[in-house]
Amino acid sequence: MNTLNRRKFIKLIGHTGAALTVMSALPSCSKTSARVVVVGGGFGGATCAKYLNKFDPNLSITLIEPALKFTTCPFSNAVLGGMRELSSITHGYGVHEKRGINIIHAMVTGIDASNKKVTLDTGKTINYDRLVLSPGIDFKWDAIEGMQASDALTIPHAWQGGNQTALLSNQLKNMRNGGVVVIAPPGNPFRCPPGPYERASLIAHYLKQHKPESKILILDAKEKFSKQPLFMQGWQQRYSGMIEWVSGNSGGRIERIDVKNRTLHSEMGEKYTADVINYIPPQKAGAIAHTAGLVNNDGWCPVNQRTFESTMQPDIYIIGDASIAGKMPKSGFAANSQGKVCAAAIVSAINGFKMPEPSYVNTCYSLVAPDYGISVAAVYRYNKDKGIYKVKGSGGVSPKDADAEFRKLEARYAAGWYDSITFDTFG
Amino acid sequence: MQYKPPLQIFIFLSLIHVGNFSLAAGITAGAMLSNSCSACHGTDGKSPGAIPGIYGKSADFISQALTDFRNGSRKSTVMGRHAKGYTDEEIKLIADYFSSL
Ligand SMILES: Cc1cc2nc3c(=O)[nH]c(=O)nc-3n(C[C@H](O)[C@H](O)[C@H](O)COP(=O)(O)OP(=O)(O)OC[C@H]3O[C@@H](n4cnc5c(N)ncnc54)[C@H](O)[C@@H]3O)c2cc1C
Numbered sequence: 001m002n003t004l005n006r007r008k009f010i011k012l013i014g015h016t017g018a019a020l021t022v023m024s025a026l027p028s029c030s031k032t033s034a035r036v037v038v039v040g041g042g043f044g045g046a047t048c049a050k051y052l053n054k055f056d057p058n059l060s061i062t063l064i065e066p067a068l069k070f071t072t073c074p075f076s077n078a079v080l081g082g083m084r085e086l087s088s089i090t091h092g093y094g095v096h097e098k099r100g101i102n103i104i105h106a107m108v109t110g111i112d113a114s115n116k117k118v119t120l121d122t123g124k125t126i127n128y129d130r131l132v133l134s135p136g137i138d139f140k141w142d143a144i145e146g147m148q149a150s151d152a153l154t155i156p157h158a159w160q161g162g163n164q165t166a167l168l169s170n171q172l173k174n175m176r177n178g179g180v181v182v183i184a185p186p187g188n189p190f191r192c193p194p195g196p197y198e199r200a201s202l203i204a205h206y207l208k209q210h211k212p213e214s215k216i217l218i219l220d221a222k223e224k225f226s227k228q229p230l231f232m233q234g235w236q237q238r239y240s241g242m243i244e245w246v247s248g249n250s251g252g253r254i255e256r257i258d259v260k261n262r263t264l265h266s267e268m269g270e271k272y273t274a275d276v277i278n279y280i281p282p283q284k285a286g287a288i289a290h291t292a293g294l295v296n297n298d299g300w301c302p303v304n305q306r307t308f309e310s311t312m313q314p315d316i317y318i319i320g321d322a323s324i325a326g327k328m329p330k331s332g333f334a335a336n337s338q339g340k341v342c343a344a345a346i347v348s349a350i351n352g353f354k355m356p357e358p359s360y361v362n363t364c365y366s367l368v369a370p371d372y373g374i375s376v377a378a379v380y381r382y383n384k385d386k387g388i389y390k391v392k393g394s395g396g397v398s399p400k401d402a403d404a405e406f407r408k409l410e411a412r413y414a415a416g417w418y419d420s421i422t423f424d425t426f427g
Numbered sequence: 428m429q430y431k432p433p434l435q436i437f438i439f440l441s442l443i444h445v446g447n448f449s450l451a452a453g454i455t456a457g458a459m460l461s462n463s464c465s466a467c468h469g470t471d472g473k474s475p476g477a478i479p480g481i482y483g484k485s486a487d488f489i490s491q492a493l494t495d496f497r498n499g500s501r502k503s504t505v506m507g508r509h510a511k512g513y514t515d516e517e518i519k520l521i522a523d524y525f526s527s528l
Contacts, residue, residue, distance in 0.1 A: 050470075051462070055454055333466050340462045344454045356456040361463040361512075363505060377505050379463075379512025394512030398504070410504050412477045413467075419476030420469045427470065 033058045034350045037118060037128040039108045039288065041065030041093060043072075043332035044134030044320030047339030047425045053099050055347040062102040062126060063093070064118070070426070071162035073192065074332050075418050080169050081202030082209075083370055086162070089418075091426040111292040113313045130346050133294070133301075134320040134335060135286025136160070137191050140299070143282045145256040154259055155277045158199075159191060171276045172203060178213035179275030182264060184254050186221050186282040189300075191321050191330045193226035194376070196280060198366035201231065204239040205369050218245045219264060219272065220252040221282075226329075227366060227376055227397055234368030234407075254279070285322035292316075300324045305387040306358055307345035308338055317342050326388025328380055333362045336425055358382050365414035373410030374398045457524035460517055464525075472525050481525045489522035 036059050038049045049063045071090045078084040093103045104126075110119040117127045139157065141148050147155065158168040172181070181203060185196035200216050207214040224247070225231075235243045246252035248267075256265040257279060264272045264279075284290070284299025294301050294310050301318040302311045305326050310316045319342050320335035328334045341358040348355035360380035367373055378395030380388050398410060461472075464481065468474050472481030481489060495501035497510035497518075513521070 336466050337463050341459070344459060344462075348454060353453070356454055356459040359460045359463055359517075361466065361509065363467060363509075375505055377508045379509060391512040395508050406504060413504060416474070416477030417467050420474050420478055421466045423473075423475045424465045424470045427475075 033060065034129040035060045035062070035127060036130045036132065036346060037061075037126055038063045038132040038134070039065075039118065040134035040136060040286070040320070041067070041070055041103075042134060042136055042320065042335070043421075043425055044136075044335035044339045045132065046070070046093070046096065047336045048132050048134065048319060048343050049096060049101050050099065050425070051340045051343035052346060053101055055343055056351065057100070059347070059350070060102070061100075062104060062128075063096060064104045064106055064108055064120070064126075065093070066105060066107045066121075067162075068092070068105055071165070072332070072422065073159070073161045073165075073195070074421075076158065076161055076165040077195070077199045077202045078367065078370075079165055080158075080172060080199060080206065081367075081370075082206045083202070086166060089161070091422055093426070095427050108288050109291070111288070111316070113292070113316060116315065128315075130315050130317065130350070132317045132319065132342060132346070133286075133289060133292075133322065134318070134339065135288050135322050137283040137321050137330075138285065138287045138290070139281040140284055141281060143186075144254055146259060147257050147279065147281070151257075151259050155257065155262075155279050157280050158278060159195075159280050159283075168276070168278055172206060175211065175214065175275045177211040179211065179215075180273070181207075181214065181216045181276045182219055182272060182274040182278065183216065184219045184221075184252075184264065184277070184279045185225070186280055187248070188222065189330060190280070190283045192332075192364070193329050194231075194364055194366045196220075197225055197227070197231045198368075199278070200243050200245075201234065201239070201366070201368045204235070204242050208239060208242065214242075214275075216243045217272065217274070218243065218252070219254055219266065220246060221248045221254070222252075223247050223249060226364075227374055229400060230374045230397060231366070231368065233400065234372055234374065238369050238372065283321075285318070289318060289322050294318060296324070306382045307349075307355070308342040309345070317346065326380070326382075326386070327378075327390050328360060328362055328388055329364065331362055331364050332425075333364065333421065334360070336421055337361055339425075360388060363417065365410065365417055367411055367414055368407075369411075371411050372407045373412070373414045374407070375410055375414075455520075455524070457520035460513070461521050461524040464521070471528050482528060484525060486519075486522040486526035489525055490518050493518045493521065 038045045075089045106120040108118045117125045156164045156167040158164040251266045251268045251270045253267040254264045255267045301323050308317045319338040321330040337360045363377040365375045376397045379391045468481050474480035493510045496506040
């Protein structure tokens with residue numbers, strides 16, 4: 001049966017008022033119904049492809065991702081902390097393939113929205129009925145002086161997984177005892193708001209054991225950060241005197257980096273020389289979203305926050321970090337949650353049934369130490385006026401006065417979360 | 428004989444005759460709410476790690492747990508914060524969805 005038949009069928013039985021009861025038992029048959037192409041096999045894209053297939057096994061789904069294996073950013077700070085190997089946070093696409101999802105390892109270089117096709121770096125073109133983009137982030141290298149993309153080989157951002165994580169990890173391993181590590185996080189919005197502070201924590205965990213004379217300096221572009229009181233309490237308890245945080249207005253905001261001399265210059269004229277620099281540039285939607293003209297002036301993709309369809313091009317959906325998703329943070333959890341809602345929106349639109357009201361969740365666990373976890377969580381809904389908003393009364397951060405047992409349990413659940421979300425995304 | 432079967436039935440029968448069909452999952456409100464649980468509890472509530480699974484639990488168990496998390500009578504790390512995001516009706520939809528898997 002093709003989609004058209006099914007849509008007609010639903011319309012017909014809809015007249016009898018029985019659509020809802022019959023729908024779940026609706027037989028569907030064709031192997032080649034609508035073609036959905038998903039670009040990007042990270043948290044958003046891999047989840048969306050999987051749930052498209054779960055919701056409607058007859059869709060013809062193609063997932064396009066250059067990497068043979070995906071190494072996550074979540075738990076990459078644990079690699080820096082010496083608690084994990086990169087191989088333990090690397091995932092393949094074998095299960096997707098078994099589900100019948102067509103995997104193409106290539107880069108999408110162009111999107112022809114009027115003829116509904118994408119071009120690959122191999123020269124091949126692929127037609128779609130609906131296109132999903134989850135390309136993640138790209139960097140605004142021109143935000144400060146002295147740095148360009150190729151300098152990331154000397155001054156790693158480690159804000160995309162894999163090689164960059166390995167690079168920063170090696171620099172930390174090779175650093176002298178008594179060295180200074182600078183972490184320079186960007187202003188909002190950016191990928192993983194608590195990420196730089198978890199990173200400071202777990203690098204401190206590593207240094208405390210192996211290079212205890214060393215220091216970590218966080219030169220922030222911001223005045224405050226995610227879970228700040230909880231992080232600072234944890235640093236006090238575990239790494240007293242080791243981590244210093246400098247806010248943007250007190251000299252943290254960097255305007256120039258001298259790569260050769262490993263020196264950062266702040267807006268206010270201070271100079272900081274470091275042994276290891278982890279400069280995390282300000283961000284924008286992944287390059288392909290820019291090439292395809294799907295971004296606003298800030299460099300992110302405006303979407304209908306109920307379906308994640310672009311407000312700039314019909315039948316193209318953007319999820320994950322690249323999208324503007326109301327109150328949701330840019331996290332792997334959020335990208336996973338959006339991937340499911342977007343899959344539901346597409347399957348509903350293709351089959352002509354009404355999409356249920358979306359519901360979104362986010363929880364960001366951070367490790368202050370291997371046995372010390374903290375979290376921030378929220379449940380989100382959508383309405384026309386507010387877009388995606390946080391449900392009143394839901395969510396919030398871990399209690400400030402929690403005991404060691406509570407922190408230990410949250411650390412255990414952080415690892416449990418990693419196992420579950422990577423299973424939900426790649427498994 | 429002038430009997431004509433209603434069109435609906437006719438289409439339905441013709442559908443069943445096409446081979447290789449599976450069930451297209453109708454996307455219910457319960458599925459929408461519950462799918463967001465799986466990022467922590469695993470797809471279909473099957474948790475591979477340290478977080479308790481939901482798969483195989485009864486509707487009564489699930490709705491009782493969520494209600495108790497929500498009013499604080501059952502202690503939790505994060506579930507209290509999540510459960511406060513759902514009404515009684517939504518808790519019932521979630522409980523019914525997971526128990527039906
Ligand atoms: C240090 C760190 C720690 C983090 N910890 C957490 C955490 O604990 N919890 C959490 O929820 N989130 C965490 N995050 C955030 C999380 O990594 C991102 O929010 C998430 O990866 C976003 O998913 P995405 O699908 O938008 O992008 P990604 O997961 O980055 O996936 C994008 C994919 O698209 C591919 N791609 C890009 N362009 C193209 C193209 N043109 N053609 C084909 N493919 C393309 C890329 O190769 C990539 O695989 C962390 C991030 C960092 C940096």
